[in-house]
Structure formats: C-alpha cells, structure tokens
Amino acid sequence: VHRFFLAPECFGPGSVTFPTPQARQLRQVLRLQAGDQVIVLDNSGWEYRVELEEMGKAAVRGIIRERRPSRGEPGLKITLFQALLKGDRLEFVLHKGTELGIAAFVPLRSQRCIAQGPTPAKYGRWRRIIAEAAEQSGRGRLPALEPLQDFPQACRSAPGLALIPWEGERGMSLRQALEKCPGSKQVSLFIGPEGGFTSAEIELARSCGLLSVSLGERILRAETAGLVAATVILYHYGELG
Numbered sequence: 001v002h003r004f005f006l007a008p009e010c011f012g013p014g015s016v017t018f019p020t021p022q023a024r025q026l027r028q029v030l031r032l033q034a035g036d037q038v039i040v041l042d043n044s045g046w047e048y049r050v051e052l053e054e055m056g057k058a059a060v061r062g063i064i065r066e067r068r069p070s071r072g073e074p075g076l077k078i079t080l081f082q083a084l085l086k087g088d089r090l091e092f093v094l095h096k097g098t099e100l101g102i103a104a105f106v107p108l109r110s111q112r113c114i115a116q117g118p119t120p121a122k123y124g125r126w127r128r129i130i131a132e133a134a135e136q137s138g139r140g141r142l143p144a145l146e147p148l149q150d151f152p153q154a155c156r157s158a159p160g161l162a163l164i165p166w167e168g169e170r171g172m173s174l175r176q177a178l179e180k181c182p183g184s185k186q187v188s189l190f191i192g193p194e195g196g197f198t199s200a201e202i203e204l205a206r207s208c209g210l211l212s213v214s215l216g217e218r219i220l221r222a223e224t225a226g227l228v229a230a231t232v233i234l235y236h237y238g239e240l241g
C-alpha cells in the first residue's frame with residue numbers, strides 16, 4: 001500500500017485532498033482508481049487509511065476510513081551531525097539514514113570539509129530524498145533536516161548522549177559508551193568529513209561533554225560511519241533487529 005506525507009492544509013473533516021505532485025503520482029504513475037486505498041501521514045505520528053473517491057484532473061480526493069498511530073518511529077531519537085561530503089554522498093546518508101530510523105539530520109561544517117555548503121535548491125532536493133525514503137520505509141514522521149551548523153555551535157547544542165566517533169580513540173568503544181548509558185532516549189552522533197576531524201576539534205568536543213568513541217580497527221568512509229554507528233545504537237537499545 002502506498003504511503004504519502006501530506007501537509008496539514010490537505011486534511012479536511014473526514015477527507016483529504018492531494019496536492020498536485022501526489023495527485024499526479026496517484027493517477028498517472030500508480031494508475032490508482034476510485035475505491036483503491038492508500039495510507040496518508042500527517043507527520044505528527046498518526047496515519048490514515050484513505051479510500052480514493054474523486055480522481056479528477058482538477059482534484060484528487062479521498063475519504064478517511066481509519067485513523068491509527070503510526071508504528072514506524074523508534075522510541076530512541078538519533079540526531080546525526082554529518083559533516084558535508086563531496087558529490088552526492090550526503091544524499092546516500094540521508095536516504096539510508098531515514099530508512100534506518102534516524103530522527104534528525106544536521107549538516108555540519110568542520111575544518112576539513114571540502115564540500116561547499118548546500119544551496120537552497122540542494123536543500124529542496126535533500127528534503128525530497130528524505131520524504132521518499134520515509135514513505136517507502138514506513139516511517140511515521142519525516143526526519144528533520146536542520147540548517148547547516150558550524151562544528152563549535154553544534155557541539156554546544158547537541159541533545160542527549162553526545163558521541164563523536166573518532167578513529168584515533170583507543171580508550172572507549174561505541175559498545176562501552178552505550179553500556180555506560182542504559183535507557184538513553186536521545187543520542188547525538190557526530191561524523192567527520194573525508195579527512196576526519198582535527199585533534200583540536202576532538203578536544204573542543206570533549207570540553208563540551210561529547211564522548212569520543214571507536215568504531216573498531218578499520219577506517220570507515222565518512223558516508224558509512226554514521227549509518228553503521230546508527231545501526232549499532234538502534235540495535236543496542238532494541239529498536240532494530
């Protein structure tokens with residue numbers, strides 16, 4: 001069954017009206033007809049079973065048959081602070097991270113970032129990638145995409161248990177850090193760019209209360225590390241597998 005996140009203004013009493021892109025998708029791409037059912041999400045944790053009623057060129061409308069809490073959200077909120085990456089590697093992280101259950105993404109500018117900050121058009125593209133992945137994977141909410149933050153500002157604002165995977169860390173593994181913090185409900189995860197974090201950045205992070213952790217003996221690429229760490233964290237707290 002196809003799933004669609006719709007904006008609040010699309011919801012009327014007992015019915016929904018699909019905006020043009022979704023209406024076109026329903027009629028021309030999916031070729032659905034009156035009487036077919038879809039799931040509509042309001043991005044506040046509820047989902048609606050909707051029966052398509054009117055499939056006109058002017059308007060596509062459906063009747064709400066059932067409202068129920070969405071099951072797709074992990075109880076644990078992970079915010080991924082991901083340093084800007086070259087090419088379309090960040091898009092890969094947004095797509096896969098949404099499937100895994102990451103709650104929010106913060107693009108991060110750190111000292112060794114080579115990639116430029118995103119243009120407004122790029123942000124629009126990133127939002128569409130997140131929405132598509134969220135619909136396809138059964139998320140109940142759209143992961144937030146925050147504005148670009150500088151590293152020091154991000155360190156000071158990181159919510160919950162704040163972890164910074166660092167390949168130079170010898171004292172503490174990710175597993176040990178998680179075992180020390182049972183029952184965490186919120187985790188911030190900082191991942192560096194292709195060239196990694198500088199030692200000055202690690203020092204600053206620690207002075208803000210972040211824990212530097214190791215992900216093991218192999219160096220993971222920047223687009224792999226956050227996804228792997230998020231997987232381990234969700235598994236550790238019983239939200240995956």
Ligand code: SAH
Nearest residue numbers: 165166167191192195196215219220222225
């Ligand atoms: N250029 C660096 C590696 C950067 S990897 C070097 O060759 O040493 C990019 C990011 O992934 C790092 O900033 C870190 O946050 C994370 N990372 C990759 N492998 C890791 C590991 N084994 N332990 C902890 N963090 C790791």
